[in-house]
Amino acid sequence: MMVYPISEKYNQQKAHRFTMYLALMSITMAFAGLTSAYLVRKGAGNWVNFPMPVEFYTSTVILLISSATMHVAHISNKKGHPKMATLGLLVTIALGLLFAFFQYKGWQDLNFSGIYIDGNPAGSFFYVITGLHAAHVLGGIAFLLVALFRSYRLFFIKKESTTIINKKGEALKVRTDLLSMYWHFMDFLWVYIFLFLFFNLNH
Amino acid sequence: MVTSATGEHALSMIGAGGHHKETFITKYIFSTDHKMIGKQFLFTGMAWAVIGGLFSVLFRVQLAWPDETFPFLEQIFSNWFDEGHMTPEAYYALVTMHGTIMVFFVLTASLSGTFANFLIPLQIGARDMASPIMNALSYWLFVLSSLIMLASIFLPTGMASAGWTIYPPLSILPQASSGSGMGMTLWLVSMVFFIASQLLAGINYISTVLNLRTKGMLMTRMPLTVWALFFTAVVGLLSFPVLFSAAVLLVFDKGLGTSFYLSDIFIGGKALGYSGGNAILFQHLFWFLGHPEVYIVILPAMGIVSEILSISSRKPVFGYKAMILSLLGIVVLSFLVWAHHMFVTGMNPFLGSVFALFTLLIAVPSSVKVFNWLTTIWRGNIKMTVAAVFSLGFVSMFISGGLTGIWLGNATVDIQLHDTYFVIGHFHLVMGVAAFFGMFAGIYHWFPKMFGRFMNETLGYIHFFITFIGGYLIFWPMHYLGMSGVPRRYYDFNEFHAFNEYHDMNLLISVSAIVVFAAQFIFVINFFYSMKKGRKSTELNPWKANTLEWTTPIEPGHGNWLGELPTVYRWPYDYSKFEEGPDFIPQTVPLTEADIESDKRLLH
Numbered sequence: 189m190m191v192y193p194i195s196e197k198y199n200q201q202k203a204h205r206f207t208m209y210l211a212l213m214s215i216t217m218a219f220a221g222l223t224s225a226y227l228v229r230k231g232a233g234n235w236v237n238f239p240m241p242v243e244f245y246t247s248t249v250i251l252l253i254s255s256a257t258m259h260v261a262h263i264s265n266k267k268g269h270p271k272m273a274t275l276g277l278l279v280t281i282a283l284g285l286l287f288a289f290f291q292y293k294g295w296q297d298l299n300f301s302g303i304y305i306d307g308n309p310a311g312s313f314f315y316v317i318t319g320l321h322a323a324h325v326l327g328g329i330a331f332l333l334v335a336l337f338r339s340y341r342l343f344f345i346k347k348e349s350t351t352i353i354n355k356k357g358e359a360l361k362v363r364t365d366l367l368s369m370y371w372h373f374m375d376f377l378w379v380y381i382f383l384f385l386f387f388n389l390n391h
Numbered sequence: 392m393v394t395s396a397t398g399e400h401a402l403s404m405i406g407a408g409g410h411h412k413e414t415f416i417t418k419y420i421f422s423t424d425h426k427m428i429g430k431q432f433l434f435t436g437m438a439w440a441v442i443g444g445l446f447s448v449l450f451r452v453q454l455a456w457p458d459e460t461f462p463f464l465e466q467i468f469s470n471w472f473d474e475g476h477m478t479p480e481a482y483y484a485l486v487t488m489h490g491t492i493m494v495f496f497v498l499t500a501s502l503s504g505t506f507a508n509f510l511i512p513l514q515i516g517a518r519d520m521a522s523p524i525m526n527a528l529s530y531w532l533f534v535l536s537s538l539i540m541l542a543s544i545f546l547p548t549g550m551a552s553a554g555w556t557i558y559p560p561l562s563i564l565p566q567a568s569s570g571s572g573m574g575m576t577l578w579l580v581s582m583v584f585f586i587a588s589q590l591l592a593g594i595n596y597i598s599t600v601l602n603l604r605t606k607g608m609l610m611t612r613m614p615l616t617v618w619a620l621f622f623t624a625v626v627g628l629l630s631f632p633v634l635f636s637a638a639v640l641l642v643f644d645k646g647l648g649t650s651f652y653l654s655d656i657f658i659g660g661k662a663l664g665y666s667g668g669n670a671i672l673f674q675h676l677f678w679f680l681g682h683p684e685v686y687i688v689i690l691p692a693m694g695i696v697s698e699i700l701s702i703s704s705r706k707p708v709f710g711y712k713a714m715i716l717s718l719l720g721i722v723v724l725s726f727l728v729w730a731h732h733m734f735v736t737g738m739n740p741f742l743g744s745v746f747a748l749f750t751l752l753i754a755v756p757s758s759v760k761v762f763n764w765l766t767t768i769w770r771g772n773i774k775m776t777v778a779a780v781f782s783l784g785f786v787s788m789f790i791s792g793g794l795t796g797i798w799l800g801n802a803t804v805d806i807q808l809h810d811t812y813f814v815i816g817h818f819h820l821v822m823g824v825a826a827f828f829g830m831f832a833g834i835y836h837w838f839p840k841m842f843g844r845f846m847n848e849t850l851g852y853i854h855f856f857i858t859f860i861g862g863y864l865i866f867w868p869m870h871y872l873g874m875s876g877v878p879r880r881y882y883d884f885n886e887f888h889a890f891n892e893y894h895d896m897n898l899l900i901s902v903s904a905i906v907v908f909a910a911q912f913i914f915v916i917n918f919f920y921s922m923k924k925g926r927k928s929t930e931l932n933p934w935k936a937n938t939l940e941w942t943t944p945i946e947p948g949h950g951n952w953l954g955e956l957p958t959v960y961r962w963p964y965d966y967s968k969f970e971e972g973p974d975f976i977p978q979t980v981p982l983t984e985a986d987i988e989s990d991k992r993l994l995h
């Protein structure tokens with residue numbers, strides 16, 4: 189490993205956060221592309237509307253709560269409460285999975301009511317946009333699992349090796365910081381998608 | 392990590408190789424050093440350029456001699472020939488893959504990949520990229536994407552053949568063309584990894600430029616190469632995700648029977664299951680990336696050329712700020728003009744005129760840049776290095792091709808010229824040849840920094856003149872073909888009486904293309920020979936340039952600078968005949984009283 193002066197190290201960390209903003213921006217563009225395609229296609233007519241599946245209301249609430257628990261994990265980590273942070277991560281992951289489950293139920297529901305992915309584009313767009321969002325949430329969960337594992341492992345480092353704890357704790361702080369940015373963004377993105385679909389399906 | 396080790400200790404560690412022991416694999420293969428990753432992009436790009444070039448030679452052979460048989464080609468490319476003739480399917484596949492390879496794999500991934508990686512940290516005074524791991528990952532995703540695309544070339548059913556723009560329904564229906572089966576599927580899979588690679592890379596470049604500049608390296612003191620590479624990354628970051636979305640919908644149409652892009656289609660009297668889709672929607676999504684993409688290709692070349700023209704004419708870049716603002720103008724406008732590729736889709740004429748207006752507006756920042764290049768060399772004492780002649784060649788090509796863009800930007804003219812050879816001539820001059828010239832200029836110029844040796848100059852000039860003259864011989868006549876209405880993407884013009892009389896012109900074009908392709912091996916040989924046996928670089932600053940990369944050791948290790956990072960005091964273009972001393976002042980030289988007083992060099 190190279191040894192750099194402190195100030196250079198600090199810059200690296202600042203860069204990490206900024207890097208996450210950029211990643212979120214590119215995700216935004218992908219969904220902006222999809223929703224504008226939705227509008228263009230809808231404007232051309234031959235569009236079969238359907239009601240939003242009820243499960244999606246539940247899943248929205250779940251994702252909102254998970255944002256709060258993610259925040260708890262992030263803050264606890266910053267303040268040096270590893271137990272609380274681990275718990276926060278655990279609950280966030282559970283809620284994330286629950287969200288995915290309700291999304292799945294919602295799609296199933298739609299399928300039962302005769303809205304198929306290969307039917308009218310109104311339905312196809314619905315599946316693709318919500319599906320792509322769910323894929324992003326699952327990706328986030330994968331990284332949350334890694335953070336959970338790291339955070340849990342901190343408990344088992346011998347008390348006297350404080351330097352190791354500090355070092356790993358630092359790395360974890362950066363990790364949860366970035367993850368919480370991502371997670372809140374997924375929440376925000378979902379609210380946007382939900383409202384977008386809600387208003388488009390009802391008008 | 393000894394974070395407290397500033398001063399002596401840290402320096403001695405860096406000096407002693409600076410990092411953990413490296414094996415061949417960590418140093419040359421899974422390297423995280425930005426310089427090595429840059430070289431990896433360069434080598435991969437060269438391999439792709441040879442394949443892409445070869446494809447164009449093959450289809451030019453078909454156009455020049457449609458009635459001849461080529462048994463020897465059939466022996467090599469048995470898949471694509473039948474009784475000595477190229478099959479029409481193979482022709483379309485070759486055209487498609489030529490475009491895909493050149494636009495995406497060579498001029499996007501490799502041009503940016505090579506120079507952004509190699510130059511950004513060196514020119515802004517950083518040890519490496521913001522995230523070296525992400526950077527390596529981006530290269531390996533590119534390799535993965537390359538391997539998938541390469542595999543598709545050997546498919547017995549043929550590679551993708553719907554054009555590099557993969558318009559549906561051609562790209563979706565295997566009934567439409569055999570290449571739209573597995574070939575197209577692999578194309579799409581490959582592009583997904585490609586986009587991921589580009590996004591990782593671009594995010595990293597932007598983050599590095601904004602966060603890791605050394606002390607004193609204000610944004611307004613950055614070399615124009617860095618500015619251009621930075622804006623390129625911004626454009627990519629905003630446009631590639633939209634291509635991703637377009638491709639996702641295409642994949643669903645292809646694999647799952649959705650109808651995003653396909654409407655009622657009958658094949659052999661039988662209706663396919665699609666209904667209610669809109670093929671134009673794909674064109675909108677594609678060109679929302681596609682137009683910015685052409686600037687992703689050209690901006691790095693613009694940056695490289697600005698830098699080299701200033702160095703070799705020993706004059707400050709004319710209008711440094713105007714250069715940056717025009718880059719910014721191009722970035723913004725490039726997102727507002729995409730539908731000029733779609734004037735013939737029956738769009739609302741009012742909408743068409745709006746797009747025509749923005750398209751013509753983009754000529755303004757483009758001309759500002761051309762004007763500034765010309766005024767930069769104006770009355771300069773130009774040293775005609777190989778890099779300099781390629782830069783001048785770039786300007787020439789960019790002007791020739793840019794002017795025809797203004798024709799095409801007028802919707803009424805474009806309706807006549809769309810999908811003819813005029814368009815092919817336009818974009819090959821302005822983007823194809825010009826961007827390649829920028830790339831060559833950059834390679835000849837930074838070769839000593841990359842490999843510690845110089846490339847052979849004589850071979851360099853020969854390479855330049857053949858490519859320059861040959862480039863014009865290939866693409867200039869195409870404008871006349873296009874104005875006479877000769878359409879692009881036709882397999883055999885002898886089938887049409889109207890086009891018979893252009894046969895000689897096609898012959899000229901094809902012969903020139905073969906010569907130019909052959910001449911590129913002069914470059915390849917020069918490159919590899921010089922890497923091993925070239926004249927050794929013995930000075931730190933062989934071109935007498937001001938930028939930071941020339942303050943590192945001749946062959947910098949991982950971490951770039953031995954001691955502390957350099958501090959920057961001035962902009963990078965202080966070239967001039969000064970009252971005393973050399974005719975250049977590197978960025979690391981503190982300002983004198985006189986400088987501060989006049990403020991002239993600082994704030995151009």
Ligand code: HEM
Binds near residue numbers: 732
């Ligand atoms: C003065 C500036 C420019 C204007 C007004 C302009 C205008 C146009 C127009 C209207 C077309 C569509 C023609 C058609 O398909 O009918 C076109 C095609 C194209 N232009 Fe430009 N252009 C300009 C500069 C550039 C530059 C700088 C590049 C690349 C570096 C470029 C690359 C392309 C490419 C690749 C195509 C063809 C894509 C295809 O259909 O396969 N153009 N240009």
Ligand SMILES: [Cu+2]
Binds near residue numbers: 732
């Ligand atoms: Cu365009």
